[in-house]
Amino acid sequence: MAAAIRRVLRASRAWSAALRARAAPGAQTLRLIYTTTAVQKRNVAASGPEKYTEAFIKKQIEEFNLGKRHLANMMGEDPETFTQEDIDKAIAYLFPSGLFEKRARPIMKHPTEIFPKQRAIQWGEDHRPFHFLFYTGKQSFYSLMHEVCGKLLDIQKYQDRLRAQGLLAENRKLINLTGSRWLSKEELEEMLVEKLSDHNYSMCIQLLERLVTLPCCGIEEEYVLKFRKELAIQLKKMVIEPLQYDEQGVAFSTGEGKRKTSRATSVVYDNGSGKIIVNGVDYLCYFPVIQDREQLMFPFQFLDRLGIHDMVCTVSGGGRSSQAGAIRLASARALCSFITEKEVEFMRQAGLLTVDPRVKERKKPGQEGARRKFTWKKR
Amino acid sequence: MLRSVKGVICQGPKLDSGYFLHASARAWLSAAVNQDVQIPAEKPRKVFRTNESNPANHAEQHEGQHYSIPLQEVNVVFPHGLPYRFQMQMKTFNESCLMVRKPALELLGYLKNTNFAHPAIRYVIYGEKGTGKTMTLCHAVHYCAKQDWLVLHIPDAHLWVKNCRELMQSSYNKERFDQPLEASIWLKNFKTSNDHFLKEIKTQQTYMWSKRESTEKGRPLGEVVEQGLTRVKNASDAVGVVLKELKKQCPLGSFRLLVAVDGINALWGRTTLRKKDKSAVSPEELTLVHNLRKMVGNDWNGGAIVTTLSQTGSLFKPRSAYLPHELLGKEGFDTLDPFIPIQVSNYSQREFESCYQYYLDRKWLQHERASTEEGRKELLFLSNSNPWQLERISAYL
Numbered sequence: 001m002a003a004a005i006r007r008v009l010r011a012s013r014a015w016s017a018a019l020r021a022r023a024a025p026g027a028q029t030l031r032l033i034y035t036t037t038a039v040q041k042r043n044v045a046a047s048g049p050e051k052y053t054e055a056f057i058k059k060q061i062e063e064f065n066l067g068k069r070h071l072a073n074m075m076g077e078d079p080e081t082f083t084q085e086d087i088d089k090a091i092a093y094l095f096p097s098g099l100f101e102k103r104a105r106p107i108m109k110h111p112t113e114i115f116p117k118q119r120a121i122q123w124g125e126d127h128r129p130f131h132f133l134f135y136t137g138k139q140s141f142y143s144l145m146h147e148v149c150g151k152l153l154d155i156q157k158y159q160d161r162l163r164a165q166g167l168l169a170e171n172r173k174l175i176n177l178t179g180s181r182w183l184s185k186e187e188l189e190e191m192l193v194e195k196l197s198d199h200n201y202s203m204c205i206q207l208l209e210r211l212v213t214l215p216c217c218g219i220e221e222e223y224v225l226k227f228r229k230e231l232a233i234q235l236k237k238m239v240i241e242p243l244q245y246d247e248q249g250v251a252f253s254t255g256e257g258k259r260k261t262s263r264a265t266s267v268v269y270d271n272g273s274g275k276i277i278v279n280g281v282d283y284l285c286y287f288p289v290i291q292d293r294e295q296l297m298f299p300f301q302f303l304d305r306l307g308i309h310d311m312v313c314t315v316s317g318g319g320r321s322s323q324a325g326a327i328r329l330a331s332a333r334a335l336c337s338f339i340t341e342k343e344v345e346f347m348r349q350a351g352l353l354t355v356d357p358r359v360k361e362r363k364k365p366g367q368e369g370a371r372r373k374f375t376w377k378k379r
Numbered sequence: 380m381l382r383s384v385k386g387v388i389c390q391g392p393k394l395d396s397g398y399f400l401h402a403s404a405r406a407w408l409s410a411a412v413n414q415d416v417q418i419p420a421e422k423p424r425k426v427f428r429t430n431e432s433n434p435a436n437h438a439e440q441h442e443g444q445h446y447s448i449p450l451q452e453v454n455v456v457f458p459h460g461l462p463y464r465f466q467m468q469m470k471t472f473n474e475s476c477l478m479v480r481k482p483a484l485e486l487l488g489y490l491k492n493t494n495f496a497h498p499a500i501r502y503v504i505y506g507e508k509g510t511g512k513t514m515t516l517c518h519a520v521h522y523c524a525k526q527d528w529l530v531l532h533i534p535d536a537h538l539w540v541k542n543c544r545e546l547m548q549s550s551y552n553k554e555r556f557d558q559p560l561e562a563s564i565w566l567k568n569f570k571t572s573n574d575h576f577l578k579e580i581k582t583q584q585t586y587m588w589s590k591r592e593s594t595e596k597g598r599p600l601g602e603v604v605e606q607g608l609t610r611v612k613n614a615s616d617a618v619g620v621v622l623k624e625l626k627k628q629c630p631l632g633s634f635r636l637l638v639a640v641d642g643i644n645a646l647w648g649r650t651t652l653r654k655k656d657k658s659a660v661s662p663e664e665l666t667l668v669h670n671l672r673k674m675v676g677n678d679w680n681g682g683a684i685v686t687t688l689s690q691t692g693s694l695f696k697p698r699s700a701y702l703p704h705e706l707l708g709k710e711g712f713d714t715l716d717p718f719i720p721i722q723v724s725n726y727s728q729r730e731f732e733s734c735y736q737y738y739l740d741r742k743w744l745q746h747e748r749a750s751t752e753e754g755r756k757e758l759l760f761l762s763n764s765n766p767w768q769l770e771r772i773s774a775y776l
Contacts, residue, residue: 284763306756
């Protein structure tokens with residue numbers, strides 16, 4: 001039996017050695033380049049020995065803190081109250097980058113966010129694993145399943161006790177799940193520092209759902225909420241300006257809009273007859289093309305308010321189409337003050353209130369344009 | 380009742396018809412008033428039409444309504460002069476309907492009250508692009524034709540200063556240039572519209588066309604026109620002769636003369652024509668333009684001069700220019716001064732409604748949504764009540 005154990009250990013050693021060998025060339029490259037967890041492949045299993053030692057990480061943390069204080073001194077701020085947001089702003093100021101990809105720009109973050117989370121060595125000096133589920137391969141996942149199951153049984157026991165006392169009906173405690181969602185598979189993998197399969201993930205979520213359906217699950221609320229993530233509600237971010245009134249008592253409201261390189265501001269007046277003045281000129285003269293006038297018409301027609309409002313707007317930059325789009329956004333935003341919340345929601349879903357993010361793509365070297373390659377010649 | 384009477388009148392000779400209409404105008408006017416006042420209440424869909432097809436009787440209550448001109452009359456009165464798109468619309472609808480609008484009524488009022496002893500008054504119709512200046516001019520021309528005036532209608536003066544294929548040196552005056560093609564086209568159309576006058580007006584001097592051909596004194600003007608048409612080389616000079624004769628004889632009072640010029644700003648602008656040595660030709664060096672300029676001077680009496688400014692065909696003028704002093708330039712403005720300006724603007728609510736109903740009635744707007752209220756508002760917005768825009772948009776639907 002000892003021989004068998006020795007065989008297993010040798011195998012495991014060989015396995016870890018093999019991994020170390022395999023990881024070595026990778027580790028060579030990884031030591032030099034610091035990447036974020038998102039860019040790096042999902043290697044959360046880390047499968048074996050760590051690529052970054054604990055001492056290394058500690059040194060990085062010390063260097064980061066020192067660098068933070070230096071940066072605070074450079075910017076003239078107080079080193080004690082220098083937050084991560086301040087760091088981001090300072091870096092963006094000192095190293096301005098025109099790159100479109102946000103993840104390619106210079107960053108300075110805490111090492112725990114940059115270096116991927118790794119597990120410490122799972123076995124001791126006698127090469128015996130610490131955790132009893134080590135040999136399942138996914139020890140944290142299965143231990144999590146065991147824990148949740150245990151909690152389920154606890155809740156059921158508690159319920160039985162209450163039922164026996166007859167107090168079940170009054171003591172219902174349910175967890176409020178609105179406004180949040182379960183963690184996604186990637187997030188769960190990140191939490192457990194372990195690779196999961198789809199089946200594992202679905203099993204886990206099913207178990208949690210089952211726990212939540214029990215009447216007295218409120219006991220384990222904080223444990224369950226660790227696995228829920230808050231949803232951001234879109235509409236709360238948008239602030240609707242109240243109506244303003246000018247000297248004659250006519251209600252009006254302003255809005256700004258942009259599209260590509262055009263910037264437009266518009267003032268929409270009530271009690272009008274559908275007249276629109278753009279940069280001091282009638283909109284029929286300013287936009288001879290019917291497509292642009294259709295763009296101007298869209299917000300008013302959508303809300304069925306074509307002949308009711310007057311508009312005066314100024315626009316600069318861009319070409320005719322982008323100016324029309326900018327005015328459309330500006331007028332839609334201005335109209336938000338005149339209408340009900342429901343109609344604002346309709347407009348948002350129709351896409352009238354979203355800024356069009358498309359801009360001209362950069363020309364790349366070696367190509368004629370952004371996408372077009374040079375004519376291919378066979379020889 | 381009105382239609383049958385109109386039929387009788389159209390068969391009679393042209394000279395008598397004018398007097399006949401004048402006599403019974405009052406009776407017709409009252410009848411028309413009664414009819415039109417009743418119609419809006421009973422048949423709302425026909426509000427945009429009126430049966431009054433004589434411009435002399437158009438009054439304020441007809442404002443915004445369409446009146447139709449019988450097709451034979453159109454061929455006689457307007458051999459040239461109607462806008463191209465309107466001609467296409469005429470062919471499609473098989474009828475020609477003009478809308479009665481305020482500027483036209485104003486102009487007709489002035490024309491009705493002209494004092495023929497005084498020098499001819501010049502009227503300049505101006506306005507933004509596509510608001511109906513040419514149509515107003517055509518309305519006035521139709522009125523004058525019905526009133527039996529001699530109509531000298533130049534459909535577009537811009538055609539004479541650009542895109543000329545043949546430019547010959549004039550035989551009459553060495554510095555000037557002739558345009559045989561344009562002149563002959565115009566003479567042909569002039570003959571169609573004023574045939575009966577050409578037989579009566581006689582020349583007052585002899586004209587030598589060449590060593591062998593000449594027109595003696597006392598011959599009908601029709602001969603001069605024939606000469607111009609047959610000998611295309613002398614067409615421009617024939618035009619000049621016609622204009623001179625008309626100007627000389629109009630003050631004598633045997634006929635009334637209406638000079639209708641569309642796009643008069645072409646006479647004082649620049650041309651795109653070039654001489655053989657690539658230097659630019661200025662408008663004075665063209666025979667046609669030279670003679671026409673003499674015609675629109677106000678040194679004769681017995682008629683009226685109605686002109687329009689046009690940016691559409693103009694050369695070297697920005698699109699936003701529409702005011703007289705912008706389009707005419709200093710020289711043109713000084714020459715035309717004093718004149719009565721008549722501004723034409725976009726459709727009013729009533730006129731837009733009328734035009735919209737007319738298109739619906741003619742089944743021109745085929746889109747399902749076009750007949751709904753939202754469709755109407757959409758058309759109103761997209762065209763901004765501009766007649767030209769509205770016509771172009773409805774063509775797609």
